[in-house]
Amino acid sequence: MKVIEAAKWIENELADGYEIAECAAISRTLLLHHFNEEPKNWLKIQQAVISPSHISKLTEQIKRLQQHEPLQYVLAEAWFCNLNFTVGPDVLIPRPETEELVEWVISHCRFPIQQLSLLDIGTGSGCIAIALKRRMRAATVWAIDKSTNALDIAKNNASKLGTPISFKEMDILDETQWENLPAFDLIISNPPYISVEEKDEMTKQVLDYEPSMALFAINNDPLLFYKKITSLFLVKKNKGAQLFFELNPKYALAIAQLFQESGLQVELKMDMQGKNRMLRGWMD
Numbered sequence: 001m002k003v004i005e006a007a008k009w010i011e012n013e014l015a016d017g018y019e020i021a022e023c024a025a026i027s028r029t030l031l032l033h034h035f036n037e038e039p040k041n042w043l044k045i046q047q048a049v050i051s052p053s054h055i056s057k058l059t060e061q062i063k064r065l066q067q068h069e070p071l072q073y074v075l076a077e078a079w080f081c082n083l084n085f086t087v088g089p090d091v092l093i094p095r096p097e098t099e100e101l102v103e104w105v106i107s108h109c110r111f112p113i114q115q116l117s118l119l120d121i122g123t124g125s126g127c128i129a130i131a132l133k134r135r136m137r138a139a140t141v142w143a144i145d146k147s148t149n150a151l152d153i154a155k156n157n158a159s160k161l162g163t164p165i166s167f168k169e170m171d172i173l174d175e176t177q178w179e180n181l182p183a184f185d186l187i188i189s190n191p192p193y194i195s196v197e198e199k200d201e202m203t204k205q206v207l208d209y210e211p212s213m214a215l216f217a218i219n220n221d222p223l224l225f226y227k228k229i230t231s232l233f234l235v236k237k238n239k240g241a242q243l244f245f246e247l248n249p250k251y252a253l254a255i256a257q258l259f260q261e262s263g264l265q266v267e268l269k270m271d272m273q274g275k276n277r278m279l280r281g282w283m284d
Helices: 003-014 020-034 039-045 052-066 071-075 097-105 127-135 146-159 177-182 195-203 204-209 223-236 249-261
Strands: 077-080 085-086 117-121 141-147 167-168 184-189 238-245 264-272 276-282
Touching: 003 020, 003 052, 003 146, 020 039, 020 052, 020 071, 039 264, 052 071, 071 077, 071 264, 085 146, 097 127, 097 184, 097 238, 097 276, 117 223, 127 146, 141 146, 146 167, 177 223, 184 223, 223 238, 223 249, 249 264, 249 276
Parallel strands: 117 141, 117 184, 141 167, 184 238
Antiparallel strands: 077 085, 238 276, 264 276
16 A cells, blocks of 8 residues: 555544544545655655555554544654654643743743753653753753653653753642752743543543643642742742743633732733743742
8 A cells, every 4th residue: 555545544534533634634644654765855745655564564553543542642652843753541641832831931041041041840751841941941941840750751752852851859838848849940831721621621532641731720629739839939030030920811810819929020922822821930
């Protein structure tokens, strides 16, 4: 079977569960992945012949996709800030909105970079910490998570992408563990912020496969992590330090008020969809 024929076969197999355009995009991504080719080389491989072993593997992947397992988990990889990350069910799939957060953080970094110390809270796959370290190689970067399995994935990604980062297993809600952290110039977090009431708005791919611990607020309190991390920032900030959050647009104003009540200056930033998705806090 040639690649161009396989593309039609995959699209037909997925047609009952996905939109036409999505089927085409998935089939192309699967086939490019099997040939280890970039999207720009799609035309080049269309007449290539797929081996029986690849057909067998594609068949298994199609079955998983028919169950609405995310494509990134099926391929065990996701692209973020032009970097290829290993991902699995123990970590969230990196989102484009979080790429915007990374760029925003970098735009507010002061120089010299070698004096900067960064902390990524709830690192998951390590995508934020690694992307920042790749762009600011002289900075000192820490990353923490309460999940051992997530940290294993993050450490693997850091090694694969050549980014030395200090990883630490830690529950940020446990204030007794804060003494194990140094002071920082930048603290960044994309914490769990979805309330139980929002489950009906979520897709099957997210609800059934991505880790609930990384999605849903504990005790259905969407502000819990923001309160704790803001408190941590106040006791672990260097002079001129900044705090960056990705957040649920529904609670953007409430979190901004939390910042102000804590004595912080506040800046909200919209994402590419025009939603209040990011927040920056600092002290004059």
